[in-house]
Amino acid sequence: MADRIDLSLWILVADWLIRIGALLWIPARSRPAAARSWLLLVGFVPLLGLPLYLLLGHPWLSRQRILRQDQASSAIREGQLPQAALQWTPPEGSVAHETVPLVGRLGAFMALRGNAVRLLDDYDASLQSLLDAIDGAHQQVHLLYYLMFDDAVGERVVAVLERTAARGVRCRVLLDAQGARRGLRRYRRRLQAAGVELHAMLPGGLRWRSSGRADLRNHRKIAVIDDHVAYVGSQNLAEAGFVAGHPNRELVARVHGPIVAHLEAVFASDWYLETGEVLAVTPARPSHADDTACQLLPSGPAYPFPNAGDTIAALIHLARRRVVLTTPYFVPDDAIIGAMRIAALSGVEVQLILSASNNQRLTAMAQHACYEELLACGVRIALHRPGFLHAKHLSVDDDVALIGSINLDIRSFALNAEVGLLCYDRDVVADMRRIEADYLADAEVVALEAWRRRPAWRRSAEGIARLADSFM
Known part of the structure; x- marks a missing residue:
């Protein structure tokens, strides 16, 4: 009987120690809305809430990744200096007049004029445009995608990369370790055998200390070909109906001009975060087809602000x-x-x-x-x-x-x-x-x-x- 009382007392003490510790710890490390939710969970079920918070409660990245992102942002600011003549100054009183400096301070990229932008909202035509651009590459192909499926589109992407690499074009591919796990599992060896340099982003697992919280993801979709043309938008490397019953409708921007170098810099930053290797970024020339002012907005847990x-x-x-x-x-x-x-x-x-x-x-x-x-x-x-x-x-x-x-x-x-x-x-x-x-x-x-x-x-x-x- 005494043993049961002692056990109950220890459980009661542990419950309240967890609650008090959570009250002191969580609000200092989480947004107010998130802190309230976690405190509510810990208050109801302390023995479950505490381990869940330790696992998923704070969107932390390794110090190495945060340092590398800071270094990459500094390099981006310095690397734009040769493009200063193309910097776009928005008219006073416009929405852009206040947006441009905000985005520049947050993400490090200035606004540049001299770009051509084409919006692609046809799923198959957008994909075919990308594949044609890769097939016509002369120097390098850089792909950064959240999801790549082991379906007909995955096969087409791998086939065009094999052909392109066989012609001596340098091909580098970054895929999110979780979102593209099916594509990585099926195509990793095949792409590497073809000479394509492939890396999984935020791999987690036993390497979590050098990565970050288990559910952090790289959700970007970027393709840069020959410092000449780039694609950015919502479309992944998969068939439109890769989720049964939910055929996707997407929007992608196909761009030419100096903004291509900035998209290349985002790829180079992520490559550096994953590999430690520094890639050279060549400034792109203004487009002769249009004079659109563009600016990149990168974001993620490696940045100090949302x-x-x-x-x-x-x-x-x-x-x-x-x-x-x-x-x-x-x-x-x-x-x-x-x-x-x-x-x-x-x-x-x-x-x-x-x-x-x-x-x-x-x-x-x-x-x-x-x-x-x-x-x-x-x-x-x-x-x-x-x-x-x-x-x-x-x-x-x-x-x-x-x-x-x-x-x-x-x-x-x-x-x-x-x-x-x-x-x-x-x-x-x-x-x-x-x-x-x-x-x-x-x-x-x-x-x-x-x-x-x-x-x-x-x-x-x-x-x-x-x-x-x-x-x-």
């Missing part, structure tokens, strides 16, 4: 007439929700375009919890169908477009390495507006009164899912 979240919140606040946000996953932080609410209440047309189908059940439930507040203040929400709208972009007034790999969720803002291309150009925004209009033509509008009539159990489930998304 670059993507801060920039998107600023763009929404700066909008004067209209802002359109397109994303497959919408579980943003309070800053984005607040910016959208303030913009809508100020008379700005705020249009949110989401996918009616979603391959992430928990994420879908969490984003539903955001709808009522936004609808109540005048934000328009449209659910695109058919298929899965996986494109990630936004447009502000008639002046600024952002396209890349950035979802409007906390994972993209805090855990993933992402990249976005800012285009300060009315023609590019007009092209994006046409694509947005095409989405809206096949979309269901969410009405506030109808949404409020959903069952109480759904409200509860959505609220729990929204809370769970803050565990980071």
Whole structure:
């Protein structure tokens, strides 16, 4: 009997020590919203909450990776000096006038004029354009992708890399260790045998100390060929229907001009983070086809600030007439929700375009919890169908477009390495507006009164899912 009392006492003491320790430890190392969620979990189930927090509670990277990113950012700032003559100065009073210096301080890249940008929203045509560019390479091919599947597209990508490497072209490939695990498992030896230099990003496992938290991912999608042409956007190296029942719709920017060197610098930075090898980046020449001003926005846990979240919140606040946000996953932080609410209440047309189908059940439930507040203040929400709208972009007034790999969720803002291309150009925004209009033509509008009539159990489930998304 005494032994049972002693055991119960020890468990009680341990529970309260964990709770008190969590109260002192967690708020100093997590965002307030995340800290509240973790403290709630630890308070309910201390013996489960503590190990989960130690494993997943803080988006930490190894000191080596943070140091290398800092070194890479410094090198990027210095490496742009020869391009100073191409630096673009935005007109005073414009959205770009405040955005350009913010993005420059966050991500290290200046805005450059002299670029040509073409938006590709046809899945197969975009993929074929990339494969043709690789097939025509003369010097080097650099691919940086989150996902590569072992499907027909994976086979085509590997085949073109084999042909290109056989011609003596230097081919380097970076693939996320988790997102591309099927492609890495099937094609690693084949690509290496062909002379392609291949590395898995954020491998984790037994190398976690030199990597970081287990669920950190490199979510970027970038291709650079011969310092001449580059691709950036939302499309992975996989068939459109790689998730059964959810055929993807994407948007990719094909670019020429000096911004190509900046995309090359992002690839070189990630190559350095993974290998320690420094790659030379050759400044690209201005395009003769167009004179679009562009700027890169890299973000991720290696940076001191949430670059993507801060920039998107600023763009929404700066909008004067209209802002359109397109994303497959919408579980943003309070800053984005607040910016959208303030913009809508100020008379700005705020249009949110989401996918009616979603391959992430928990994420879908969490984003539903955001709808009522936004609808109540005048934000328009449209659910695109058919298929899965996986494109990630936004447009502000008639002046600024952002396209890349950035979802409007906390994972993209805090855990993933992402990249976005800012285009300060009315023609590019007009092209994006046409694509947005095409989405809206096949979309269901969410009405506030109808949404409020959903069952109480759904409200509860959505609220729990929204809370769970803050565990980071």
